[in-house]
Amino acid sequence: MLCWFRRRAENVLAALLAAMFVAFVIQIAMRYLAGAPVGWTTEVSTLAWLWGILWGAALVLREDEEIRFDILHGAVAPGVRRIFDAVTGTVVVVVFGWSLPAVYDYVAFMKVEKSAYLGIRFDILYSVYLVFAVATIIRYAWIVWRSVTGRPRAA
Secondary structure, eight states, X not given: OHHHHHHHHHHHHHXXXXXXXXXXXXXXXXXXXXXXXXXXXXXXXXXXXXXXXXXXIIIIOOGGGSOOOOHHHHHSOHHHHHHHHHHHHHHXXXXXXXXXXXXXXXXXXXXXXXXXXXXXXXXXXXXXXXXXXXXXXXXXXXXXXXXXXXXOOOO
């Protein structure tokens, strides 16, 4: 079941990348071939990029695919690595958890603003950050639990 949801999240990410590419091509064609630049394509590209990055990091990216500075992490014994994972994971969970109510308030407040060309409410546009924040809390809580219980890291 989890694999099915991961595949659907990948489908959404692929659709966002396709939308960004199509908007980019339309932007180039309208500017250089038709001589009539349009602004909405820039907005679509920016929004698809924002959603793609946060959606992908929240729901598609696996732990072993994350970019990390792990020179020190890789040089220490496995027990010390587990301590590193538990401490850093706890910090991430606490910081994201502590900021979540304020982030929700900000996103909810942004319903008063709309995007310039498409007229999409900003609370809808920024809601992907809430998905990202909650997914990050869950992911790092799992990392902490796994490191405390001694389960192996994802390969």
